[in-house]
Amino acid sequence: MQYYIDGFRPGDPDISAPAPGRSADGADAPPQTVDVLIAGCGPAGLCLAAQLAAFPQIATMIVDPKHGPLEKGQADGVNVRSMEMFQAFGFAEKVKREAYWVNQTAFWSPDPADPSRIHRIGIAQDVADDQSEMPHTIVNQARIHQLFLDVMRNAPTRLAPHYGYRVADLTVEPDTHDHPVRVTLEQVDADGAVTDSLTVRANYVVGCDGARSNVRRAIGGKLHGDAAHQAWGVMDILANSDFPDLRRKCLVQSASEGNVLIIPREGGYLVRLYVELDKLNPDERVSNRNLEAGHIIAAANRILRPYSIDVKEVVWWSVYEIGHRLTDKFDDVPPDLVASRNPRVFTAGDACHTHSPKAGQGMNVSMGDTFNLGWKLAHVLTGRADASLLHSYSAERLEEARRLVETDHKWARIMSAPPGASDLDGGEMPRFQKQFIENLEFTGGLAVHYDPSAIVATPDHQHLAAGQIIGKRFHSAPVTRLADAKPMHLGHVAAADGRWRIYAFAGAGDSGAPGGAIEALCGYLQNAPDSPVRRFTKPNEDIDALFDLRAIFQQDFRALNHEEMPALLRPAKGRYGLRDYEKVFCVDQDPGRDIFRLRGIDRDGGCMVVVRPDQYVAQILPLAAHADLGAFFGQVLRPANGR
DSSP states (O other), X not given: OOOOTTSOOOSOTTSOOOOTTOOSSSOOSOOXXXXXXXXOOSHHHHHHHHHHTTOTTSOEEEEESSSSOOOSOSOOEEOHHHHHHHHHHTOHHHHHHHSEEOOEEEEEEEETTEEEEEEEEEEEESSOTTSOSSOOEEOOHHHXXXXXXXXXXXXXXXXXXXXXXXXXXXXXXXXXXXXXXXEEEEEEOTTSOEEEEEEEEEEEEEEOOOTTOHHHHHTTOOOEEEEEEEEEEEEEEXXXXXXXXXXXXXXXXXXXXXXXXXXXXXXXXXEEEEEEEEEOOTTOOGGGGOOOHHHHHHHHHHHTTTOOEEEEXXXXXXXXXXXXXXXXXXXXXXXXXXXXXXXXXXXXXGGTEEOOSTTSOHHHHHHHHHHHHHHHXXXXXXXXXXXXXXXXXXXXXXXXXXXXXXXXXXXXXXXXXXXXXXXXXXXXXXXXHHHHHHTHXXXXXXXXXXXXXXXXXXXXXXXXXXXXXXXXXXXXXXXXXXXXXXXXXXXXXXXXXXXXXEEEEOOTTOOSOTTSHHHHHHHHHHHOTTOHHHHHXXXXXXXXXXXXXEEEESSOGGGOOGGGSOGGGSOXXXXXXXXXXXXXXXXXXXXXXXXXXHTTBOTTXXXXXXXXXXXXXXXEEOTTOHHHHHHHHHTTOOOOTTO
């Protein structure tokens, strides 16, 4: 973490100095115009707001019909990819400290000797070795909301939600350039009754307002899909039980009473149960059954025989019907107008895809949606990129949502199938256990793989970094920082700040000295007319304001001297021109943690790994491919004024 660049300021370094004219005590009166209006204070909306809050030049408003933050219930699983994202926001360590860590998953099924009783049939590692440096965690969704709200409140804009407002309707004026989206907001009381309405004009609107999204409806979007006609109950409880795996994630199948998913929660005592209840008729809704908490508890005890669970307190409960639905497009531009019109309205999260909660993907994928969108909106609104970049949001996230719905559809039916129907032939492990193990990359959030586009290159040089797949997230590994010998993870230098990362891995024998590939790359980036640093960095900005170059050498940190590194790896920044000492790294001292070996980096010639602001690998190039690097960014970014 770096701070004091523009002068010493006491206090919490997570709290930025407020931008001029920004309120320090929460949301002001609703504005008449904004750059971005976000509908919904769920995970998707708050993830987007937390990103945009860092940009004082972007006017952002976020609204929610509730009259305060979420307090309990709803989602709880945070996969490893989301934890990597939380690291970029600066609160992964808080989550790691407070959360339950899912290290193992146990599988229970009917005992062949007595099918009325369940027994444990296996235990699987929940996060594969070297899948991520982050754990799979369980923590209340309300806590995640609060951590995003803290980021917003501590940002230069001091962004805070406008509670008690919802988007009722909107219209887009395609021929209007300035604030073309006319939004009707309704002010509602604590009971949901409308008390007033107002109009706000926005440059962009993002609907994170749930499965019944008014934003989606306003742009003509519909959710298409099916329902499983199966009622499930979910509850957070404080309880005692003789079930031996109550503090271990469990998938339990009974012979005839259905299935239960046990999720230990944060704090050491709280437990969540997902319990299979009644089969619904095709024309029936779950609300018709009048199911209550007692029904969920009774069903859980039937499934867990010979064990029982004694519930002391029901913290939160709900019943739901599994449904898998997806919209046709995540923005307002009809397919036949993509070439001539740029998006102004977007949907994210449950507003554009719904699925079962048992794979633990709802909150995670929703945040993934807006983590993808946030940097693109910031690039466009700050003049760094053309608005056509925004088409890539729907193109990238719709494909991932399709994969999510298809995979979850399959998983939900396996979970609900009777044990006999889900077992594999040939005496192998039950299908639900085998499927769980095969899905670990997916459930970890690591299966996302964006197709080639203007912001994802074709894999022409993939062989230079075999473990950093173009289109997938940058896979961190241990390194040692040269200036102070600090051991750390390379990926942790990437903050949610809208910057591109260029990781330059040095070839064998390269020490950063003149004549080497690293020194030549730095010289090109700093001085060449076609350098992306010179073309796209604005005249009044620090040299790394858009491109954060980091060099990684194969030598031990004792063999190199920081003062001999190229000037671009020791940049002077801020109003005092202070030297940045955190751009250069060496391999970890433990040979087993060598980043070149772990990530398949070419040792002879090295390479560049270009990473997008949302942590996805965009391009891999030889260190000497300077023109190719400039050409890649030339198709993404706008030249800065005077460059």
